Amino acid sequence: MSKIFKQAYRERHPYFFIAPAVILLTVFSIIPILIAFFISFTDLDLKGLADWSNINFIGIENYRELVSDETFTTSLINTAFYVVIGVPLVIISSLTIALLLNYGSNMLFRVFRSVYYMPSITNIIAVAVIWGYLYNTEYGLFNYLLSIINVDNIPWLEERTIAKISLIILAVWKGIGINMIIFLAALQGIPRAYYEAAEIDGANRFQVLFKVTLPLLSYATFFVTVTTLIGWMQFFEEPFVMTDGGPLDGTISIALFIYKEGFQYSQFGYAAAGSFVLFILIIIMTLIQFKFKKSETQY
Amino acid sequence: MATVTKKSRFEKTLVTILLIIGGIIVSIPFLWMISSSFKPESEVLNIPPTIIPENFTLENYVNLFESLNFAVYLRNTLIIVVFSFVGLLFNAMAGYGFAKFDFRGKEKVFYFVLATMMIPGQVTMIPVYLLLNEMGLTNTMAGIVLPGLAVAFSIFLFRQFMTTIPTDLIEAARLDGAGEFYIFFRLIMPVAKPIFAVQGILTFIAAWNSFLWPLIIANDEGLYTLSVGLSLLQGQYANNFALQMAGAAFMVVPIIIIFSFFQKYIVEGFTMSGIK
C-alpha cells in the first residue's frame, strides 16, 4: 500500500465515528451560539422577537453597560468565590468517598453507592424545602445543634458571605454523586496487576494511594476537574431556589444574573452579552487546565 | 475486587462507620422527600420536620394518578429514553474517535465540542427553537429528541476513558484483520463497560427528567412527558408540597432501579488483567 493511500484509509474511520455527534452539536449548539453572539450586539427584547424590524444593532453597548453594572460585578466576584472554594471541595470529597466505597464490594458497600448518589437525584423542591429548614435561623436544625454547645445563632442565609458558604455546602452535597461514580468507574478500570506489583515491592497503603492509584486516576481527575469547573462557573440552581441571589445580591452568580436579565426581564441582547463574558472566562479557565495538563504529561 | 488485599479488621470497621455516618447525613433530604409523600398537606411543613409521617396517607398518590394523563406521559418519556440511548452510542463513537485516532483538525474539532459545554443553556434556547421551527420540527417528537442527542460532557467522558485503553489491543485486532466497527462494538464496548454504565445512568436520568424541550416544542399535550405533567401540579401562589413530593418520589423510583442495575457493571470493572 502506498503511503498516501494508507493515510486516506486511516483517516476515513475517525470521521465516521465522530460525524453523527459533531453534526448534531454543530446544528444545535454551535449555530445557536453564533446566533446568540450576534444577538449580544443588539438590543433584542420581546418586541424584537415578535418583529425583527424592531432589532437595532448597538455595537458593544451591551458590553459597555455590563462593565458599569454593579450587580454584574458582584456576580463575577461571587462566582469566583464559589469556584475557588467549591471546586476543590467537590473533587476532594467525591474522590474520598469513591476511595472509601471502593474499599469493599459486599452488600453494604453496594447499598452505600446508591445512598451517596441520592442527593443528586433528589427533587430540587425537596432540596429547597429541607435545606431551607436546616438553614432557618430560628428554627433550623443546624442552629439548634449549635445552641446545644452554646454557639450563637448563625444567619446561614442572611449574611452575604455566610450565605455563599451555605450554598457551597449545599452544592457540594448535591454534586458529589455524579463525580463519585465517575471516580468509581475509573478505580475499577485500574488493572489489579498494578496493585499486586506495588505490594510485591513492599509499598505501604499511602504509597500505593499516592504512587499508584492517584496517578492512574489522572485521566478521570482531569475530566472531573474540567467539568466541575465549568459547572461551577455556571453556578445557578442553588442560589435560584434558595436565595434568588439575595441577601443584597450576596449570592447572585453570573448565570443567575444572565437568567434574570434574559428570562425575567426579556433583555436578550444584554443577557447574551453577559453570557459571552462568562463563556470567554470559562474558555480561558479550560485552556489553562489543558495547558497545565500537557506540561504535566510531558515530563 | 479489593484494591488492597490485606485489610485489618480495624480499618474495615472504620471505613464502614465513616460511610454510615456520611450516608445518613447525605440521605436525610431524600428520606424526607419520600416520607413527605405519605403525609397530609397539613403535616409537610411542620417544624421540626418529621421523618416518619404522623398521619400516614396514600391520598397524594391517589391524587397524583387521578390528575396525571399517566399513560401518555409515560409513553413519551420512554420514547425519549430510547432515543437518548441512540445518542449515547453516537457520543461513545465520537469519544472513541477522539481518543484513538489521529486525524486532521482533531484538536480543533474537539475544542469545538468542549466549547458547546461552556455556554449557559438558556442563551441558546431561543435560537434552537427558531431553528427547529424553520425545520418544521416544532410539535414533533423529533424536535424534542434531536437537540439533546449529542452531549459534549458525554463525549468528553468517553474520550477520557477510552484514552486509557491500550492502543496495542486495537492494533493487534487490526492485524488480525478486524474492521474498525467490529473493533468498536466487539472489543472497545466490552472493555469500556464501567464507563458505559456511568453514562447509561446519566443518560437515563437526563431523559427521564426531560422537561424544558418537551414543554417548549409541544403545542399539544399529547407530547408532554412525566416531568412536564408533574409540574402542572404547581400553583401560581400556593403550592401543594405533599403532592409534589409524591410526584418527585414517583419519578425517582425508576432511577434507583436503573442505578442498581447499571452499577453492577461499574463494580465488575476490568476483567482483563492481562494488559499491561
Next chain:
Amino acid sequence: MKKTKKIALASVMTMSMFLGACGGSDDASGDDDKTISVWAMGEEGKQLKELAEKFEEENEDDIKVEVQAIPWESAHDKLLTAVASQDGPDVFQLGTTWVPEFAEAGAMLDLSEHTDDYPEFEPDNYFEGARETMQYDGQQIGIPWYVESRVLYYREDLLEEVGYDEAPATWDELKDASSQLADRSEDDYGLDIDQNDQITPFIFAWQNGYEVSEEEAENGDFNFDGEEFVGAIEYYHSFFDEGISQTSEGEDITKAFEKGTKPMFFSGPWMISVLNDQAPDIEGQWGTAVMPEQEKGTSSIGGANFSIFHNTEKVDESLEFLSYINETETQLEWLEMSNTLPSRTEAWEDPLLQDDPMYATFGRQLEDAQPGPQIEEWDQLTQELLDSIERINVGGADVEEEMANFNEKAEGLLAE
C-alpha cells in the same frame, strides 16, 4: 438602523433556510378549521378542559377547543418562544403583570372593533381596577378572566385578647394591634409582611395617597422620593424595625398563623382554601378584612386575562370562546371549579359570593383596588424596589436616601 435590520435578517435567515430545506413545514397539527387551541396555566389549565367541553356542547357552530395546560414556572419561556416563532395558540391566558410586556410586543389581537358584537367584552362589566389591564395604547387587548386582591387575614381570637373585636381599620390601629401582639412573647410577631412580594410596597403607598398616572409611569416619572411613597416605606419599615414583623425567613406562614405566632398577614384569595386544608384546627377563629386605611384603603388587583393571539386565523371562533368564558354564569361555574374570583361585577351579586363572609371581603376590597403601574419593565422595577427595601430592613440604609436612589434607577430603567 436599516443596515442592521438587514444583517439581522440575513444572518438568521440564511441559517434558517439552509436548515429549512431538511424538513417540511406542516405546523397545523392536522386539525380541522373549527378547532381553536387555548393555552392556560397550571392547575387552571387542567380544569379549563371541563369548561371547554361544555362550550363545545353548547355552541352552535361546532367549534372545538383544545386546551393545553402550561406549568406556571415555564409559562413565560413558552410564551416567549411562541412570540418569537409567530406560531402561537389562538387564545391564551396571561397573568396581568405580563400584559404590558406582551402587548408592547404586539402579541395580542385588538378586540376594540368586536366589542359591539360581543357585549361580554364591554369594559364596564368588569371591576374598575381590572379595566386598566384590558387596554394598551388605546387598544383593547384582553378580557379579565379572574381577579385577585390582597386583604388582611387575622386571628379573631388573638386580636380579641388585645382589645380588638374587629379587625384594625386604620394604619394606627394596625400598628397598635400588631405591636401589642408582638409583645406577647419573644417568639411572637404581630404582622407578617412578605418582603419578596412585589405589590405590597405599592399597596402601602397607595393607601398613603401615592398616585402615578399612566403617562408619568411611561416617562419614568414615578416620584418615588416624594412624601407619600417615602412615608409608606417608612411605615412599612417600622414593622421590621420594631420587631413586629420578622426580618428573616421564619416559619411557613400557614403554620405560624395556626400557632398564633404570626396572627395577621396580607394575602390573596388562595389562602382561604390553603388555611381550610392545612390549618383545620383554627377554623372559625380567623377572618378576613379589607385593608386598613390611611388616606385610602386601596389594595391591589391582579389575576389573569384571556387574549387572542395576534395572527390567529380563527378570529371568530376565538371570540366566541372568549365571550362564553366571560359570561356571568360561566364565571360563577368557574368559581366553584377553581376557587378563583370572577372578574365581572355582576357575578358578585350572586348569593354564592354575597353570603360567604370570606368572599364578601374580597368583593368589597375589589371595588377599591388597582393594578401596579402598567409598564413593560414591571419586573425589573419591582426587583429594584425590593432590593432597596432589603437594604433598608436588613442593611440599615436610610429610607429617604434609598428611595431617592431607587427613584433615579427607575428613571434610568424607563429611559432605556
